[in-house]
Amino acid sequence: MPRAAALGITGVQMMLLIDGVGGRGRGQGAPVNVLAKLMKVDPSFVTARSKLLERKRLLRYQAM
Secondary structure, eight states: OHHHHHHTOOHHHHHHIIIIITTTTTSSOOOHHHHHHHHTSOHHHHHHHHHHHHHTTSOOOOOO
16 A cells, blocks of 8 residues: 555555545444454454554544
8 A cells, every 4th residue: 555655554554544534435443353353353352453543643542
């Protein structure tokens, strides 16, 4: 993903930003378990990748 490279992140991290932060177009964000189900991965995978995005200040955790 060229846009991901421009931000210094992976394609998976870009998907998390698009699906998670954007709340699938609603701007509301999404819970880790929902993102994991959409991506067909374990929630711990989503959490680990999300923490990397948080360190880069591209994502912020918020209680839902």
